[in-house]
Amino acid sequence: MTGVRAxxxxxxxxFRMQIRRRSLWITIALVAGALAAGRFGMGPRYAPAxxxxxxxxxxxxxAFLFSVILPIAFGMALADRLLRDxxxxxxxxxxxxxPGPAGRLTGTFLGGVAATGAPALAAMLVAAGYETVRRGDLxxxxxxxxxxxxxLAPALVFVAGYALVCPLVLTAPLFRVLFVGYWFWGNVLLxxxxxxxxxxxxxxxxxxxxxxxxxxxxxxxxxxxxxPVLRPEPTGSAAAASIALLVVxxxxxxxxxxxxxxRRRTA
Amino acid sequence: MTWITGAASEPAPAAGAxxxxxxxxxxxxxxxxxTGCTPVVAVVAVAAVAVLAAGDGAGRPQxxxxxxxxLEALLPLAVAMAATSVVATDRARELHLSLPTRYATVxxxxxxxxAGATAVVAVVFTGVLWAAGLWSGPPVAASPLLxxxxxxxxxxxAVFVALLTRSLLLATTAAGGVWLAHQLFASGFAAHAWxxxxxxxxxSRLDAYPGWMTDRLLLTATIxxxxxxxxxxxxxxxxxLTEEDV
Numbered sequence: 001m002t003g004v005r006a007x008x009x010x011x012x013x014x015f016r017m018q019i020r021r022r023s024l025w026i027t028i029a030l031v032a033g034a035l036a037a038g039r040f041g042m043g044p045r046y047a048p049a050x051x052x053x054x055x056x057x058x059x060x061x062x063a064f065l066f067s068v069i070l071p072i073a074f075g076m077a078l079a080d081r082l083l084r085d086x087x088x089x090x091x092x093x094x095x096x097x098x099p100g101p102a103g104r105l106t107g108t109f110l111g112g113v114a115a116t117g118a119p120a121l122a123a124m125l126v127a128a129g130y131e132t133v134r135r136g137d138l139x140x141x142x143x144x145x146x147x148x149x150x151x152l153a154p155a156l157v158f159v160a161g162y163a164l165v166c167p168l169v170l171t172a173p174l175f176r177v178l179f180v181g182y183w184f185w186g187n188v189l190l191x192x193x194x195x196x197x198x199x200x201x202x203x204x205x206x207x208x209x210x211x212x213x214x215x216x217x218x219x220x221x222x223x224x225x226x227x228p229v230l231r232p233e234p235t236g237s238a239a240a241a242s243i244a245l246l247v248v249x250x251x252x253x254x255x256x257x258x259x260x261x262x263r264r265r266t267a
Numbered sequence: 268m269t270w271i272t273g274a275a276s277e278p279a280p281a282a283g284a285x286x287x288x289x290x291x292x293x294x295x296x297x298x299x300x301x302t303g304c305t306p307v308v309a310v311v312a313v314a315a316v317a318v319l320a321a322g323d324g325a326g327r328p329q330x331x332x333x334x335x336x337x338l339e340a341l342l343p344l345a346v347a348m349a350a351t352s353v354v355a356t357d358r359a360r361e362l363h364l365s366l367p368t369r370y371a372t373v374x375x376x377x378x379x380x381x382a383g384a385t386a387v388v389a390v391v392f393t394g395v396l397w398a399a400g401l402w403s404g405p406p407v408a409a410s411p412l413l414x415x416x417x418x419x420x421x422x423x424x425a426v427f428v429a430l431l432t433r434s435l436l437l438a439t440t441a442a443g444g445v446w447l448a449h450q451l452f453a454s455g456f457a458a459h460a461w462x463x464x465x466x467x468x469x470x471s472r473l474d475a476y477p478g479w480m481t482d483r484l485l486l487t488a489t490i491x492x493x494x495x496x497x498x499x500x501x502x503x504x505x506x507x508l509t510e511e512d513v
Binding site: 177 | 301302305308309312316319320323325329333341344345348349351352432434435436437439440443444446447448450451452
């Protein structure tokens with residue numbers, strides 16, 4: 001119980017520290033604003049929804065629109081969170097505190113995810129509010145929350161896992177470059193061009209969840225390519241499998257670092 | 268410390284002071300290996316992707332396009348991110364601001380080193396591709412137009428945003444977001460005559476249409492507002508002491 005409490009304390013600390021970062025709010029607001037402003041002209045073809053479209057479709061298109069570039073901001077925001085302790089020379093001090101390495105890592109991850117997701121959730125709620133007023137449909141807000149949970153949240157968890165851990169090995173500047181390159185390669189680039197995971201269950205852009213919510217394949221969900229086992233028809237169960245896989249894949253690097261740090265502490 | 272404090276109006280450096288070579292070596296050290304090696308890492312990553320594509324059965328033209336894309340697109344992104352780090356993370360900033368040498372000079376030296384490393388890597392990479400028969404871009408003499416304008420533009424944007432906002436997060440997201448937007452909305456840029464000169468990757472994404480070289484020069488001209496903004500912001504470098512991302 002003490003371990004859980006300590007982890008929650010780390011989580012609270014990380015959350016409060018991150019949520020006060022003005023740059024996080026400004027960055028998400030600018031990116032979301034730019035995407036919303038550009039969606040009528042140069043945006044992805046599945047946004048915006050036509051007049052009279054159901055709330056589910058309208059809000060999924062918003063989530064889908066945000067998921068194209070917003071996770072870049074997630075990755076940039078979280079890339080230095082673990083390095084920060086080392087850079088500020090507080091790592092040893094934190095190591096002497098009651099929560100073990102696993103607890104600290106879990107707390108940092110949960111707090112970081114919650115704080116980074118808050119501005120994105122706010123952006124979705126603003127979009128839902130706008131659509132509620134524009135279309136006079138009160139179900140926009142619950143559907144906005146559902147679309148956020150299905151499309152953006154798994155992307156955030158996936159990105160957070162790698163953004164926290166990879167810079168420890170690659171350094172933050174290298175991680176940022178490779179992350180943007182990965183985002184383009186692994187989510188948007190067609191498998192016909194290069195071997196890529198685009199359109200697979202492991203595409204964090206949320207193609208399966210968005211396809212399921214929209215009722216039509218979007219962002220190449222299920223497109224033929226490498227690892228056909230990861231490219232089923234975009235159905236409800238495939239969307240659930242995609243969400244679960246993304247969350248599990250996002251936790252893998254954290255587990256690896258947690259185990260490594262725990263072993264180092266015992267040695 | 269004469270190499271830091273030395274200014275044009277001051278007496279000549281005393282005997283035993285660091286030479287110019289030593290000063291540049293010191294600045295290279297301050298740049299950090301991760302930042303300095305970013306251009307190399309970018310081309311190595313592209314080469315790895317090309318090998319992967321070739322292993323997957325991609326033809327020679329496709330592999331060549333991947334390599335060209337690396338030079339035109341990935342290298343500018345890598346350099347912009349590295350430039351952001353140079354500007355936004357300097358642990359000895361207070362010390363620099365207390366010395367006669369202007370902080371803008373120190374940053375300028377480091378960015379010049381990064382630019383130099385980028386140019387060397389790009390030219391060598393171009394030469395290797397050309398020698399291996401994998402070059403599918405413009406004439407080799409014009410090859411700097413492939414990577415230099417986009418690198419300078421994206422780098423200038425990143426440095427400007429980093430200085431303006433004092434936020435590494437905003438600067439890196441701006442560079443990454445603009446890069447991704449150019450990749451995603453290539454057809455949107457191609458569809459509008461006014462937007463085409465502002466497009467960063469015309470050779471790999473728009474098949475080097477006629478007049479792309481003029482557009483590259485126009486793109487280079489649009490760097491001027493960023494450069495002016497950077498110069499103005501660096502006139503008050505003490506603003507950088509209160510950056511949010513420690």
